[in-house]
Amino acid sequence: MIILVGYATVEGQTRKIADAVAAAIEKAGHRALLLDVTSGGEYAVAHPEAAILCAPVHAARYPAAFASFVGQEVSWLNSVPSAFVSVSLLIRSEFEEEQEEARQYPDALLAESGWRPGLVHHAAGALRYTEYDFFKRWIIRRMAEYENAPTDVSRDHEFTDWQALSAFVQAFLDEAKA
Ligand SMILES: Cc1cc2nc3c(=O)[nH]c(=O)nc-3n(C[C@H](O)[C@H](O)[C@H](O)COP(=O)(O)O)c2cc1C
Known part of the structure; x- marks a missing residue:
């Protein structure tokens, strides 16, 4: 299977996470197509059959260019197996309400775009x-x-x-x- 691993990053941790996702895909015998979705690069020519998208939370939002990509590609994303990796710091909080806040970060993006990923994974990021x-x-x-x-x-x-x-x-x- 060819799998798009699309990401956006501000300080680099989500790129590192996307790299690890791609490495795990390749290790399992599939092909990963790594793409910074904010670069304007093309991916459809490679005909990916699934997608894992990764994005960081800054001030309670994902990068605007990432949200635009999801909005533009939503029909395709909903037509293949897809998953979302949300990268935040609050997900590692010791306070339950803050972890809950982090679990809700994807809600607005998914509601606004109409994207329905089959799986959502919450990864803790980094303080750089x-x-x-x-x-x-x-x-x-x-x-x-x-x-x-x-x-x-x-x-x-x-x-x-x-x-x-x-x-x-x-x-x-x-x-x-x-
Ligand atoms: C200016 C700034 C704002 C942030 N805002 C949030 C936030 O609202 N909620 C949260 O859980 N993490 C927040 N974080 C933590 C980031 O999600 C974390 O540092 C992540 O690793 C950044 O990923 P990146 O390196 O791919 O940009 C913020 C980080 C920075 C630098």
């Missing part, structure tokens, strides 16, 4: 303090303090559960085959 500018670092550090997340801004902190991600890819492949 060393790459933020002063203002962003200050805001994210305040958010981290409130969240009991790491506040050591001298290094980056990654929370993605790579095993859970590859188990999700396997579940998607099993479902797509069925």
Whole structure:
């Protein structure tokens, strides 16, 4: 099976997640077509038969260019097995209400676009303090303090559960085959 792995990223963690999704697909003997959906690149010529899309949450929204891609491609997405990987920080929160908020992030995107992915996976992202500018670092550090997340801004902190991600890819492949 040829599977589109489409992603958008702001600071790079979702690209790393999409890379891992593509690697798991290839390891299972399928072909992954990795595409930054905000690049305007073409994918249809490769005739993918399924899709896994990955996007990060920034200020409670996915990148606008990612939402546009989903809106434009919704007919095709709904005609093949598809899944969505939502990348956020709140999903790793120790507070149940915040985890619940993170689980609801996809709702607006799916309602507005009409996309009906068969599976939705929530992956925790990363705090890339060393790459933020002063203002962003200050805001994210305040958010981290409130969240009991790491506040050591001298290094980056990654929370993605790579095993859970590859188990999700396997579940998607099993479902797509069925
Ligand atoms: C400016 C900014 C705003 C963010 N807003 C949210 C948010 O509203 N909810 C959340 O759960 N995570 C939020 N995050 C965390 C990101 O989802 C997380 O850092 C993710 O790894 C970013 O993925 P990317 O590197 O692919 O852009 C925010 C991060 C930044 C830098």
